[in-house]
Amino acid sequence: MGTISLRNVRKAFGDAVIIPGADLDIEHGEFVVFVGPSGCGKSTLLRLIAGLEDLTSGLIMIDGEDVSDVPPARRGLAMVFQSYALYPHMSVRNNIAFGLKMAGMPKEEIDAKVTHAAATLNLTDYLDRKPRQLSGGQRQRVAIGRAIVRQPKCFLLDEPLSNLDAALRVNMRVEIMQLHRQLDATMIYVTHDQVEAMTMADRIVVLNKGEIEQVGSPLDIYNKPNSVFVAGFIGSPKMNLITGPLATKFSATTLGIRPEHVELLASAGDVNGSIVLTEHLGSDSFLHVDCGEAGRLTVRAAGDYEGKPGDAVSLGFDRARIHRFDSQGKVLV
Amino acid sequence: MATQQTRSIGRIAVAPSVIALFLWMIVPLAMTIWFSFLRYNLLDPNPACSLMTPGALMDEANRCLAGTSNYTYFLTDPAFFKAMRNSLMLVFWVLVISVTGGTMLALLLDQAIYGRNFVRLLVIAPFFVMPTVSALVWKNMMMHPVQGFLAWITKSLGLGAIDWFAHYPMTAIVIMVSWQWLPFATLIILTALQSFDEEQKEAAQMDGTPPISFFWYMVIPHLARPVTVVILIETIFLLNVFAEIYVTGSGGRAGNLPFLVYHYGLLANDIGGASAGGIIAVILANIVAFFLMRMIGKNLEA
Numbered sequence: 136m137g138t139i140s141l142r143n144v145r146k147a148f149g150d151a152v153i154i155p156g157a158d159l160d161i162e163h164g165e166f167v168v169f170v171g172p173s174g175c176g177k178s179t180l181l182r183l184i185a186g187l188e189d190l191t192s193g194l195i196m197i198d199g200e201d202v203s204d205v206p207p208a209r210r211g212l213a214m215v216f217q218s219y220a221l222y223p224h225m226s227v228r229n230n231i232a233f234g235l236k237m238a239g240m241p242k243e244e245i246d247a248k249v250t251h252a253a254a255t256l257n258l259t260d261y262l263d264r265k266p267r268q269l270s271g272g273q274r275q276r277v278a279i280g281r282a283i284v285r286q287p288k289c290f291l292l293d294e295p296l297s298n299l300d301a302a303l304r305v306n307m308r309v310e311i312m313q314l315h316r317q318l319d320a321t322m323i324y325v326t327h328d329q330v331e332a333m334t335m336a337d338r339i340v341v342l343n344k345g346e347i348e349q350v351g352s353p354l355d356i357y358n359k360p361n362s363v364f365v366a367g368f369i370g371s372p373k374m375n376l377i378t379g380p381l382a383t384k385f386s387a388t389t390l391g392i393r394p395e396h397v398e399l400l401a402s403a404g405d406v407n408g409s410i411v412l413t414e415h416l417g418s419d420s421f422l423h424v425d426c427g428e429a430g431r432l433t434v435r436a437a438g439d440y441e442g443k444p445g446d447a448v449s450l451g452f453d454r455a456r457i458h459r460f461d462s463q464g465k466v467l468v
Numbered sequence: 469m470a471t472q473q474t475r476s477i478g479r480i481a482v483a484p485s486v487i488a489l490f491l492w493m494i495v496p497l498a499m500t501i502w503f504s505f506l507r508y509n510l511l512d513p514n515p516a517c518s519l520m521t522p523g524a525l526m527d528e529a530n531r532c533l534a535g536t537s538n539y540t541y542f543l544t545d546p547a548f549f550k551a552m553r554n555s556l557m558l559v560f561w562v563l564v565i566s567v568t569g570g571t572m573l574a575l576l577l578d579q580a581i582y583g584r585n586f587v588r589l590l591v592i593a594p595f596f597v598m599p600t601v602s603a604l605v606w607k608n609m610m611m612h613p614v615q616g617f618l619a620w621i622t623k624s625l626g627l628g629a630i631d632w633f634a635h636y637p638m639t640a641i642v643i644m645v646s647w648q649w650l651p652f653a654t655l656i657i658l659t660a661l662q663s664f665d666e667e668q669k670e671a672a673q674m675d676g677t678p679p680i681s682f683f684w685y686m687v688i689p690h691l692a693r694p695v696t697v698v699i700l701i702e703t704i705f706l707l708n709v710f711a712e713i714y715v716t717g718s719g720g721r722a723g724n725l726p727f728l729v730y731h732y733g734l735l736a737n738d739i740g741g742a743s744a745g746g747i748i749a750v751i752l753a754n755i756v757a758f759f760l761m762r763m764i765g766k767n768l769e770a
Binding site for chain 1: 665667668670671672673674675676677678681685686689690692
């Protein structure tokens, strides 16, 4: 089992309130991603769950049991740190075995578990090396190995891929997702990268200034953002957010429309403008269109789009796909 | 081409300092070696046997050249073994006290306490006290059997006073020198503790490491390198301790090799013998350094 519930969790350092009050329920086996810009409190929330920070008030329950005052090691969780935090003077084997040794497990049992974990993570050949003799990806795997041998109820991963180069990051992303399926364990994953959040999560928790803005499946959040913040944060390239007369025309303070939901028309669209810049990705082209009062909009066009900077275009919005927000930044239904 | 040119210009540029340093070290060493083979005594009424009068030296070569007799005399002197033992004891015990004490002090000073910076300053202070001053203070204010602070404490407890320099001169010297070197060890170990990775601490916490195990498996390996540095540097300086022994007048029983060399040169006026002693001390120091590097030098590899 591995269900985690937060009830009105609050964290403040003196006068600085980091988390004003968070409520969240995580089911067993879920892959939950905390995402948000830096400083939004996502790591603090994870550290609160881990027990590395003390709650100011509120309640954390794991499997229905209140663990608010339980020390980290006895919460049955395992954490993978951003810097991996491997023990530099220990071999890979001892790094993985250390937690079990501290738990007083018999040596044969430890050896069996370490061997098994090493096999799962392709680390068998490196067991006797020191962390500094490993590449970034291998260190990452050791950090994960250290977590899985403890058979935790839930894995906590704090931006585990941010120190890897782009190609390796994609590989490790897939590996972590496979591992999740294989272990059938709950995972909470913190990242500032919305691509990681979209690709990996069963459910995404979007945080902004310590508040949970929205919780939902990746597509839910993508298609039905409930605030301007979520709309702007999730999706790449960013959703176009239009204020001013054009938004008023749609009776909203802020009008949101994703680049792929804008149509290029010959004439008589919702707004006219001229192309400033085109980005050709092969499969798609992204046009940056200066629309005067409405600002600069991003539009997705076909990969072989032939328009040049300076060309006048007319843009039509897909009526079913526009998002309207009020003056508080909340979605209007 | 250009790099070769800059390289040779660089060599020319550093040459003066290299030459100055070379002369600085080589001339005294060469003179010491030369003297160590002479029968050169300041009480000799005929002052021929010195470097200053090479002509006379040549005339009286038979009388002045000592061969290896200075060395054999020094090495067979019972005082030599005592001095060597004292040297090694002093180095050993001061190292033990300053490294263990320094580690414990550093662990305390690493905690967030009120007025931490001031306390750190106080802890470092002994390092800035000159050895002669420290020796005088310890002799006359701390360890004096009549007016000393330690005597006052033991007397107030009804234990009577200890006349440190009369009965335990070696222990007294070890205490004084340890007091001087404790701050150095503390400072280096403290900086090492402060560089301990926070996330590693938290990883250990997640692994459920109790404090003693944390110290044993995490802190001690982390301190291996700074402690090695402390041991190497302190050994160099501790082999040369002289002021504390001289000022407290403990040379008779707690005299180490430098003190014995002083004794030969300036008390017995035997320049030849003192030079031989000096060379022997240098060789012994190198042997100690060699074994030290064999034992703990691997900690310094990256």
